Amino acid sequence: MQTKQQTLASPISFSGKGLHTGVKVNMTVLPAPENSGIVFRRIDLENSPSVPALCEYVTDTSRGTTIEKGPARISTVEHILSALWTMGVDNAMIDIDAPEVPIMDGSAREYAQKILEVGLVEQKADRKYYEVTEKQVYTIPDKGVAIIIYPDDEFTVSVHVDYNSKVIGNQYATLDPFNDYAQQIAPCRTFVFLHELEPLLKMNLIKGGDLDNSIVVVENPVSEEQLEHLKKIFHKDDIRVTGGYLNNLQLRSSNELARHKLLDLLGDFALLGMRIKGRVWASRPGHYANTEFMKQLIHAIRRDGEKPAFRYRPDKPALLDVNEVRKLLPHRYPFLLVDKVFYLDNNSIGAIKNVTANEPQFTGHFPTEPVMPGVLLVEAMAQASGIIVLKSVEHPEEYSTYFLRIDNVRFKHKVVPGDTMQIEAHIIEPVRRGIASVVGKVFVGGVLACEATIMAQIVRNKKPE
The missing domain is CATH 3.10.129.10 (Hotdog Thioesterase)
Structure with a gap:
């Protein structure tokens, strides 16, 4: 039987600051009609311009995914898209009064909780699926990045991360129909290496970043001078390094960083605009690779044309002879x-x-x-x-x-x-x-x-x- 599209049963609202802009953000996710997809609407701009959450509108992937159409530009869309898409929302209008989605605690936990609280309603239209019929590969060899998708009847993902880090080590995370996204993946927070902080600050990014919404990984010993500098950056007097992380951080799972990469990948894959039936394996995925792979799939869909909605198995008995x-x-x-x-x-x-x-x-x-x-x-x-x-x-x-x-x-x-x-x-x-x-x-x-x-x-x- 065909699976039907779904939308939220009622609106859900969030307030917070943007990770990179640091500005206060108010965002409301509204139910939307069938076949409308997920659309962001900048209600702070004249005429409230909108931009569909589709990979063709991706304009930037530096430390987050940005989509843009005309005057409507929205940054860091991956966490809210990850929660909506993975938890079954096909259609939603997202009203937002700033150029960036609120970072919350660096994860999608609050988004997932609100979706569970209000629930979903089934709509009349059938869901649209891209059924993978042949193996497809995207790689960036010099960075060790690879994303591969294989034909399968369901959507599953396996993620592997290895940054040659003695703190992180090799980590793996998976999504399959038996995983509880809201409990196992949504709570996992974004992370950054300590040596990446200065370049990001010079790029005018992470103005809203702090130790409450991101994990900071520390690979090497930190001098007193560096600690004083970090205190100024984060406006905290008790900065310290414990177990390879700033401020005696307690991980929410032993593979939290890999799970967050999985969370990000799911949000970026939502930009395909349709569900996927296929098995994904990803090594060191990132926003650029994720969104480029979605563009590659869009190209394959357009090249191959429309596919049958149902799979015919000649070896199976007919329903009606x-x-x-x-x-x-x-x-x-x-x-x-x-x-x-x-x-x-x-x-x-x-x-x-x-x-x-x-x-x-x-x-x-x-x-x-x-x-x-x-x-x-x-x-x-x-x-x-x-x-x-x-x-x-x-x-x-x-x-x-x-x-x-x-x-x-x-x-x-x-x-x-x-x-x-x-x-x-x-x-x-x-x-x-x-x-x-x-x-x-x-x-x-x-x-x-x-x-x-x-x-x-x-x-x-x-x-x-």
Whole structure:
């Protein structure tokens, strides 16, 4: 069954300071309509310009991910996106009155807690998925960065970090369907090495950073002079180094730093704009690599075109074989264009039509170059649509469906003898007064061959006299 999109049950609000700007920030995450995605709106600017949370709008990845469209620029978006996306929010409008998301305690813990408190509501539209069909790799060899994604039925992530640090060592973190994101990943805080602080300050960053919202890793002995300097930076009189961290810090887990890298990766992966079915392995990931990999996936999606929503397994038994299809449809040879149904729910269907050279249409279309007529592709989509529509009425054998209109017909590729047509249809509006609206698609070898929007009417068959 298709998974539905979700949004928040009610708004959630946060206040804090920006990690890099240091400014006070107020942010409210609002429920949003289906298919709207996650969008940031700068309510402090004239006309409240907005920017969608998509990788095409990423403009900067120095110590955080920044997205920008026109005058709307938002920095450090990864933590709130990580919490929303991983906890199931597909659509949200984020109103914010500053150019940076509040850092809170350096983690996504408070974001996750608020999402759990208000809960989610299911929407009518199906979720959109990118199903990985082949291994894809992104690397930065000189920095030891690698992100690899493999085909899988679920979304899982394994992260490995190794900075040649005697304090951190090798750390691993994973996300799979059995992990509790809110408890195990969201509380893990951002971190920085002590030797990185001065360059960041010179870059006019981390103005809002302090020891309450970040972990500072100390690799080498620190002199008294350096400690005095750190006291001035953090405005604290009790700066000290204990166990490789500033101020006797207690880690929330032994692999907190790897878990935070996983948290960041999930937020950056949300910028793809659709869910992923694939297994990810990442070594030393960072915002630049994460977002560049998402751009690489977008390029692959556009290159490959639209993919089927359902996976056809020829080795599995049909949900409806041709004899059961005949009980629902009045069509017979040579006009029955659905051989079997392999997927079926209340709103969608996946069906198969095997195209052979023995079919009569190829006698004249065309004698020397047989091609399946486009009108028959549309008819096949209509017949598949008829099955899901007729299953919504009692005694479906007493009814038939008739075309009212066909819109947005697109023919992408030829269908020829020997091809296996995977036919998909999705009801896009509830059936009212016997009128059904359906989006139909035909795929061959996973490639879209034809699509159309079909409106049909359910009509009771005349009883034979």
